[in-house]
Amino acid sequence: xxxxxxxxxxxxxxxxxxxxxxxxxxxxxxxxxxxxxxxxxxxxxxxxxxxxxxxxxxxxxxxxxxxxxxxxxxxxxxxxxxxxxxxxxxxxxxxxxxxxxxxxxxxxxxxxxxxxxxxxxxxxxxxxxxxxxxxxxxxxxxxxxxxxxxxxxxxxxxxxxxxxxxxxxxxx
Numbered sequence: 001x002x003x004x005x006x007x008x009x010x011x012x013x014x015x016x017x018x019x020x021x022x023x024x025x026x027x028x029x030x031x032x033x034x035x036x037x038x039x040x041x042x043x044x045x046x047x048x049x050x051x052x053x054x055x056x057x058x059x060x061x062x063x064x065x066x067x068x069x070x071x072x073x074x075x076x077x078x079x080x081x082x083x084x085x086x087x088x089x090x091x092x093x094x095x096x097x098x099x100x101x102x103x104x105x106x107x108x109x110x111x112x113x114x115x116x117x118x119x120x121x122x123x124x125x126x127x128x129x130x131x132x133x134x135x136x137x138x139x140x141x142x143x144x145x146x147x148x149x150x151x152x153x154x155x156x157x158x159x160x161x162x163x164x165x166x167x168x169x170x171x172x
Contacts, residue, residue, distance in 0.1 A: 012033050020040070020046045020047065021046050021047065021161060021162070021164050021167075021168050045167075046164075046166065046167050046168065047167070047168050047169075047170075048167070048168070048169045048170070049169075049170045049171075049172065050075050050079065050169065050170070050171045050172070051172055052069075052071040052072060052075050052171065052172070053071060055071075057069045057070065057071040057072070058133055058134050061094075061096040063096075064096065065096075066094035066095055066096040066097070067094050067096070067097065067133050067134065068094065068096050068097045068100055068133065069097065069131070069133045069134075072097075072131045072132070072133060072171045073097070073100055073101055073104060073131075075171050076090060076101060076105075076129055076131060076171055077104055077105065077108065079129060079169060079171075080105060080108055080109060080112065080129075081108060083109075083127060085126050085127060086109065086111040086112075087125045087126035087127065087165075088109070088111070088112045088113070088125055088126070088127045088128075088129065089112070089113045089114070089115070089120060089123065089124075089125035089127070089128050089129070089163060089164075090105075090112060090113070090114040090115075090128075090129045090130075090131060091114075091115065091116070091117050091120050091128060091129070091130050091131070091160045091163065092114070092115075092116060092117075092130075092131040092133060093116065093117060093132070093133055093134075093156070094116070094133055095116055097131055097133050098114045098115050098116055099114075101114045101131065102114040113125065117156045117159050117160045118156075120159070120160070120163050121159050123163060124163050124164070124165050125163060125164065125165065126164075126165050126166045126167065127164065127166060127167045127168075127169065128160070128161075128163045128164035128167070128168050128169070129169045129170075129171065130160050130161075130168065130169070130170045130171065131171050132170065132171065132172050
């Protein structure tokens with residue numbers, strides 16, 4: 001709402017995501033203060049979780065920083081091949097994972113956007129596939145040399161989840 005060229009936040013109305021997706025964010029991150037104004041479709045479930053084969057599959061990027069997870073990449077390729085929409089976004093906490101996915105998926109569906117959660121802010125897709133990459137949730141503390149993991153950071157998780165308009169698919 002524009003008044004004298006300035007933006008005023010006048011409500012907490014939400015129009016983007018499937019109600020079941022944004023309701024998770026509403027409960028977890030917004031203290032149930034959002035007013036959800038989207039409707040449920042009678043399509044598939046708005047949330048799907050894919051568990052890869054158990055094991056430690058996350059590996060360090062051999063050319064720089066970050067991690068990648070080939071098992072998750074293979075799973076995501078299979079998921080994408082089954083989808084009929086072009087409104088697909090894939091979010092990864094690591095640039096290297098996003099780059100590997102983009103490279104593999106460009107020949108399957110060049111319309112898919114693959115990026116890190118920071119770069120996906122402000123965008124939305126009908127289907128978001130979230131590649132967690134990590135083997136474990138790392139919460140980190142002052143005496144630990146491990147950094148906090150993406151999955152344990154509520155600000156990043158909120159952004160990633162709320163990019164999905166109709167369906168969120170999480171690969172773990």
